[in-house]
Amino acid sequence: MSIAENILRFRENIPSHVTLVAVSKTKPVSDLMEAYETGQRIFGENKIQEMTDKWEEMPKDIEWHMIGHVQTNKVKFMAPYVSLIHAVDRLKLIKEVNKQAEANNRVIDILIQIKIAREDSKFGMNVQDAVKLFEENTLENYPHVNVVGLMGMATFTDNQDQIAAEFELLEGLFLRFRESANLTILSSGMSGDYKLAIDKGSTMIRVGSSIFGAR
Numbered sequence: 001m002s003i004a005e006n007i008l009r010f011r012e013n014i015p016s017h018v019t020l021v022a023v024s025k026t027k028p029v030s031d032l033m034e035a036y037e038t039g040q041r042i043f044g045e046n047k048i049q050e051m052t053d054k055w056e057e058m059p060k061d062i063e064w065h066m067i068g069h070v071q072t073n074k075v076k077f078m079a080p081y082v083s084l085i086h087a088v089d090r091l092k093l094i095k096e097v098n099k100q101a102e103a104n105n106r107v108i109d110i111l112i113q114i115k116i117a118r119e120d121s122k123f124g125m126n127v128q129d130a131v132k133l134f135e136e137n138t139l140e141n142y143p144h145v146n147v148v149g150l151m152g153m154a155t156f157t158d159n160q161d162q163i164a165a166e167f168e169l170l171e172g173l174f175l176r177f178r179e180s181a182n183l184t185i186l187s188s189g190m191s192g193d194y195k196l197a198i199d200k201g202s203t204m205i206r207v208g209s210s211i212f213g214a215r
Contacts, residue, residue: 003034006211014205018198021065023190023208025050026215029057035211036062044086044206048074055081067206069123072096079104086151086187086206089113089123091133094142101144108144111151111187114173116166118155127173134177149185149204150174154193163193167200174201 001009010020023044024032032043032054041061045051046068055064063083070085072093078085079100088094088110101108112133115124125133130150133139139147152170154163167188174186189197191210198205209215 003031003212004038007035007038007040010207010211014194015198017203019185019204021067021187021204021206022211023067023206024054024212025068025208027212029054031212032058042083044208048078051082052077075100076103079106079108082108084148084185085110087111087113087123089115089125091138094139094145098142098145106144107146109146109148111149111185112147113151113153114170116152116154116170118162122153122155124152127169130173130177134181139181147181147183149183149187150177151187153190154188154197160196163196164200167193167197167202171201 014020019042021042021044022035022040025046036059042063042065044065044067048066051064051066064081065084065086066078066082067086069087070093075096085097085108088097097108097110112130113124114130115122115126150170150173154166157163170188171186174183177183185204186202187204187206188202189205191207194205194207
């Protein structure tokens, strides 16, 4: 199937309240434009320089989501335009996003990444630190950062019960923090597990290979 056909298939098969982020990392602008022509306006990248190059070249009604691990010294390059940063996993990064957003007269939306996977290679804030962040009013110190939700990545495994348990942990935290912090986005689920993630409360899925093909 073509990129356009894949995009349309996803739109038909996911609930209307779930946002589709087309993960376009490593793909050429021509592929992104094929998705764009179907009406797709949200793209996810994991390298700031690549995302910036595409932002400069492509239409300006696109929402660019940074979905990869973020180094603090690179935040300044995406601060003028990024729509949502998914993988904010430490207070130091929150401080830097706030600083660079202020420098650009912006308030930048972010998601707090929670470590739900058992793999050491996966990033994320632990549950205790997340509770402290949300329940001790720490975020009030950073007015140029707007925390709109949580993000998590499940363990890469065939064990569906384990994946379900990890998504349930993330959903539980989302429900715990949602009202007091005014959270609206739960970003979980990728090409291989998005259906299970939606069953466990996901409102935003990040899909790459099922749209653009293998990398």
